[in-house]
Amino acid sequence: MAAGRIEVxxxxxxxxxxxxxxxxxxxxxxxxTYLLPxxxxxSFGLETYPFASSYLxxxxxxxxxxxxxxxxxxxxxxxxxxxxxxxxxxxxxEVRQRFFxxxxxxxxxxxxxxxxxxxxxxxxxxxxxxxxxxxRTTAVRLGFDARLLVAxxxxxxxxGAYLATTSPGEIYDRFRSPSVFGIDGELGGxxxxxxxxxxxxxxxxxxxxxxxxPVIGDQIVAGGALDEQLQFGLGVRYAH
Amino acid sequence: xxxxxxxxxxxxxxxxxxxxxGCPGTLxxxxxxxxxxxxxxxxxxxxxxxxxxxxDVVARIFVPTCGGSACHGTNAPQQDLDLVSPGLASRVxxxxxxxxxxPLADPADPEGSLIYQKLSPTPPCGAPMxxxxxxxxxxDEACVLGWIAAQ
Numbered sequence: 001m002a003a004g005r006i007e008v009x010x011x012x013x014x015x016x017x018x019x020x021x022x023x024x025x026x027x028x029x030x031x032x033t034y035l036l037p038x039x040x041x042x043s044f045g046l047e048t049y050p051f052a053s054s055y056l057x058x059x060x061x062x063x064x065x066x067x068x069x070x071x072x073x074x075x076x077x078x079x080x081x082x083x084x085x086x087x088x089x090x091x092x093x094e095v096r097q098r099f100f101x102x103x104x105x106x107x108x109x110x111x112x113x114x115x116x117x118x119x120x121x122x123x124x125x126x127x128x129x130x131x132x133x134x135x136r137t138t139a140v141r142l143g144f145d146a147r148l149l150v151a152x153x154x155x156x157x158x159x160g161a162y163l164a165t166t167s168p169g170e171i172y173d174r175f176r177s178p179s180v181f182g183i184d185g186e187l188g189g190x191x192x193x194x195x196x197x198x199x200x201x202x203x204x205x206x207x208x209x210x211x212x213x214p215v216i217g218d219q220i221v222a223g224g225a226l227d228e229q230l231q232f233g234l235g236v237r238y239a240h
Numbered sequence: 241x242x243x244x245x246x247x248x249x250x251x252x253x254x255x256x257x258x259x260x261x262g263c264p265g266t267l268x269x270x271x272x273x274x275x276x277x278x279x280x281x282x283x284x285x286x287x288x289x290x291x292x293x294x295x296d297v298v299a300r301i302f303v304p305t306c307g308g309s310a311c312h313g314t315n316a317p318q319q320d321l322d323l324v325s326p327g328l329a330s331r332v333x334x335x336x337x338x339x340x341x342x343p344l345a346d347p348a349d350p351e352g353s354l355i356y357q358k359l360s361p362t363p364p365c366g367a368p369m370x371x372x373x374x375x376x377x378x379x380d381e382a383c384v385l386g387w388i389a390a391q
């Protein structure tokens with residue numbers, strides 16, 4: 001399916017997620033690296049352009065979209081083998097303006113602004129010699145995306161966004177004067193199966209970057225932290 | 241002073257990369273924090289006689305290092321700064337240094353305090369301290385920083 005002026009689309013995919021949280025210049029044993037190598041997830045998305053069937057020049061390409069990904073059956077443990085109750089939910093929504101570039105390799109470009117959240121919950125009753133990087137991170141998401149018809153039914157998808165955090169999350173409360181922002185990138189492919197229906201393979205890499213300003217006397221010290229989240233999904237999208 | 245253009249190019253390239261990819265913050269002097277942790281602080285920096293591994297910072301560091309007769313002792317101290325007599329905190333916390341517009345000790349900004357900055361090779365004014373003596377060890381510098389922070 002080439003780039004087209006759709007009114008509404010729904011998507012679903014089976015995903016795998018991964019998260020690594022590590023510190024730069026950690027002092028002492030508390031700021032320890034955390035790794036969740038594999039997390040099964042399910043994702044759903046909805047995108048709509050309410051005025052797509054009108055002839056209003058800008059409004060017909062102004063749309064809304066939302067998505068949610070939920071991890072399930074997560075198992076997580078520290079390097080010492082202590083099991084941690086873990087949950088992971090990612091969700092977000094945006095207002096998107098799309099633009100079409102006709103040609104043999106038709107392209108759809110989009111710019112958007114919205115909100116994004118990653119809720120990573122961790123809990124254990126066992127005393128741990130390290131901090132748990134639990135974080136309910138919320139951010140304003142500002143970005144672009146593109147869809148390029150490569151050949152026949154195959155399209156390439158990519159995009160990037162800046163995440164201005166509005167609430168960085170619990171782990172950052174442990175550090176003095178945290179400054180956190182994020183970026184993310186998306187890359188994928190779509191293959192048209194039949195009119196309106198396509199299979200999709202997508203990947204999203206999100207990177208939250210933190211800087212701290214500790215002073216001598218702080219009990220927990222690090223220069224900063226890097227929270228990397230990776231998600232791959234295989235699914236379908238139906239568009240009308 | 242001449243600078244190497246290639247070094248600046250690398251710094252600019254690294255800065256641009258960090259801007260694009262996002263690099264986490266770093267500690268300018270990680271060894272100081274490690275020394276403080278090794279010294280068992282922050283519980284041992286209050287400056288009392290039983291103040292943990294840092295000990296009584298005033299008695300152990302300030303008095304023998306700074307309290308010489310021509311320095312910051314009790315008798316006609318340099319810059320009117322007596323680092324020896326009891327009640328040192330009341331004479332330095334929030335007090336602007338004589339001849340230098342920097343607080344002598346600011347617990348909210350220990351690293352910006354003149355008492356600490358004078359321990360570096362390039363203080364904001366005057367000569368590095370202690371004058372004509374070996375510099376303090378890194379651990380003792382951390383103890384001084386901790387003493388300021390604890391006031």
